Amino acid sequence: QLGIEYTKEQNFSKWYQQVITRSEMIEYYEISGCYILRPLSYFIWESIQNFLDPRFKKNGVSNCYFPMFVSEAALSKEKDHIAGFAPEVAWVTKSGKTNLPEPIAIRPTSETIMYPSYAKWIHSHRDLPLCLNQWTNVVRWEFKHPTPFIRTREFLWQEGHTAHATTEEADVMVLSILDYYADCYKELLAVPVIKGRKSEEEKFAGANYTTTVELYVPSNGRGIQGATSHQLGQNFAKMFDVWFEDKAGQKQFAWQTSWGFSTRSIGAMIMVHSDDKGLVLPPRVAQIQVVIVPITYKDDDSNTILAKAEEVYNSLKAAGVRVFLDDRENYNPGFKYNHWELRGVPIRLELGKKDIEKGEVRMVRRDNGDKAQMKQEDLASEIPHMLNKIHNDMYERALKTRDEHMKEASTWEQFMEALNAKNIVQTPWCNVQECEKKAKDKSKEESLKIMEQAGEEEEVLTGSAKTLCLPFQPQTPLVAGEKCFHCGEEAKIKALWGRSY
Numbered sequence: 001q002l003g004i005e006y007t008k009e010q011n012f013s014k015w016y017q018q019v020i021t022r023s024e025m026i027e028y029y030e031i032s033g034c035y036i037l038r039p040l041s042y043f044i045w046e047s048i049q050n051f052l053d054p055r056f057k058k059n060g061v062s063n064c065y066f067p068m069f070v071s072e073a074a075l076s077k078e079k080d081h082i083a084g085f086a087p088e089v090a091w092v093t094k095s096g097k098t099n100l101p102e103p104i105a106i107r108p109t110s111e112t113i114m115y116p117s118y119a120k121w122i123h124s125h126r127d128l129p130l131c132l133n134q135w136t137n138v139v140r141w142e143f144k145h146p147t148p149f150i151r152t153r154e155f156l157w158q159e160g161h162t163a164h165a166t167t168e169e170a171d172v173m174v175l176s177i178l179d180y181y182a183d184c185y186k187e188l189l190a191v192p193v194i195k196g197r198k199s200e201e202e203k204f205a206g207a208n209y210t211t212t213v214e215l216y217v218p219s220n221g222r223g224i225q226g227a228t229s230h231q232l233g234q235n236f237a238k239m240f241d242v243w244f245e246d247k248a249g250q251k252q253f254a255w256q257t258s259w260g261f262s263t264r265s266i267g268a269m270i271m272v273h274s275d276d277k278g279l280v281l282p283p284r285v286a287q288i289q290v291v292i293v294p295i296t297y298k299d300d301d302s303n304t305i306l307a308k309a310e311e312v313y314n315s316l317k318a319a320g321v322r323v324f325l326d327d328r329e330n331y332n333p334g335f336k337y338n339h340w341e342l343r344g345v346p347i348r349l350e351l352g353k354k355d356i357e358k359g360e361v362r363m364v365r366r367d368n369g370d371k372a373q374m375k376q377e378d379l380a381s382e383i384p385h386m387l388n389k390i391h392n393d394m395y396e397r398a399l400k401t402r403d404e405h406m407k408e409a410s411t412w413e414q415f416m417e418a419l420n421a422k423n424i425v426q427t428p429w430c431n432v433q434e435c436e437k438k439a440k441d442k443s444k445e446e447s448l449k450i451m452e453q454a455g456e457e458e459e460v461l462t463g464s465a466k467t468l469c470l471p472f473q474p475q476t477p478l479v480a481g482e483k484c485f486h487c488g489e490e491a492k493i494k495a496l497w498g499r500s501y
């Protein structure tokens with residue numbers, strides 16, 4: 001029973017690896033970049049599915065399942081979006097000892113798998129909107145250093161793909177899905193996000209525009225893309241001949257969207273909330289929300305204590321709380337405290353002789369360590385409220401930390417200073433793609449210099465800064481006449497920049 005041997009502050013990547021393995025969320029696997037999702041983390045994925053799926057359905061989306069294989073011809077139909085991704089595509093070339101006549105790709109995403117059928121199914125405006133989603137795994141053979149949940153060669157996600165008669169309808173769909181994603185992070189994972197649009201440089205090449213929810217990781221000051229929702233315009237419709245006859249009998253290309261939310265969200269949630277004692281789970285995704293630890297010693301009357309513990313267990317279970325009674329005899333209370341703290345259980349209830357005599361239990365919060373004596377008869381009503389309070393406090397703390405590390409800069413010097421102090425930075429920006437490319441390169445050079453001087457032992461993932469998004473609600477609005485922080489041209493918009501995963 002080993003605790004966490006690294007601190008989040010001193011060695012973030014080793015700390016993260018130990019938290020996810022010693023809490024029994026992840027097991028390592030023989031194929032690099034692939035990991036086993038054990039029950040504790042799979043429960044979180046199921047909670048995310050149970051949050052998002054009803055919302056998709058309420059929005060007129062139906063679930064379906066398309067094959068995971070796609071021919072080279074179909075995959076390269078959308079040439080320019082594939083171009084950048086081609087090295088990541090995994091191919092099946094043999095069955096047994098026999099070579100396949102044609103190599104078959106394993107889906108990295110399903111546009112090219114689904115849209116030939118969209119073309120077959122859509123002929124009239126009456127066939128629209130067509131709104132399908134699938135909960136699947138996808139494979140992308142990444143070469144960058146893998147990180148469980150965050151960057152893996154196989155991951156779970158949902159991918160929604162809709163077709164509409166008008167661009168306005170597609171816009172509404174894109175933003176309603178983005179709101180579900182933001183709600184999921186806030187209401188389920190207690191993680192604050194920034195909603196915005198991706199720059200031309202960062203958006204999905206096949207889209208007219210990409211919207212995103214961006215998160216902040218305090219430990220290394222990096223941004224993480226939390227989920228994306230794309231307005232594809234008619235780009236894929238023209239490629240895959242997805243057209244319909246409109247009310248006037250005119251042939252029109254459909255307006256499409258696609259959107260995805262993946263198991264990366266679980267890694268981001270761990271990075272934001274967990275601490276040096278291990279996992280800290282937001283109550284709504286904790287498989288065990290309350291653990292009861294009876295404190296019995298040889299001499300005293302442990303039967304009374306265990307009987308009372310059973311009562312508390314039953315009253316919480318009846319109140320719909322996910323509760324566990326740890327009545328293992330072969331471990332002492334202290335061992336059990338560490339065991340459940342490591343696994344992120346939001347509330348521990350300690351039940352000793354004195355507590356019984358006073359009709360109380362000792363309640364201990366995992367997120368902030370607060371302790372309180374509670375009346376046993378109040379538990380069934382108080383604990384659900386306490387779980388909600390824990391959720392809200394976790395969210396507020398993460399929001400405060402994020403806002404403390406979201407700075408503004410109007411010059412390159414201010415920008416780099418803020419960036420190197422583990423901040424994300426909002427700036428007036430010219431919104432020119434070339435300018436972003438140059439700022440990316442320049443920030444990389446400057447951080448390489450710093451790294452050489454500092455001799456960082458922590459491998460810096462990439463030193464370059466890029467736009468995380470163009471926030472829908474920037475911290476402060478653009479002031480007329482403001483100049484781009486990097487190139488000095490007329491600023492057109494506020495951009496949020498950061499180093500990222």
Ligand SMILES: O=C1CCCN[C@@H]1CCCn1cnc2ccccc2c1=O
Pocket residue numbers: 081082085086088089108109110111140158159160204228230258259260
């Ligand atoms: O984000 C989403 C949301 C879900 C549906 N797909 C879109 C766009 C995926 C962009 N993408 C991302 N990696 C890839 C990797 C290999 C081949 C193709 C791709 C690729 O098209």
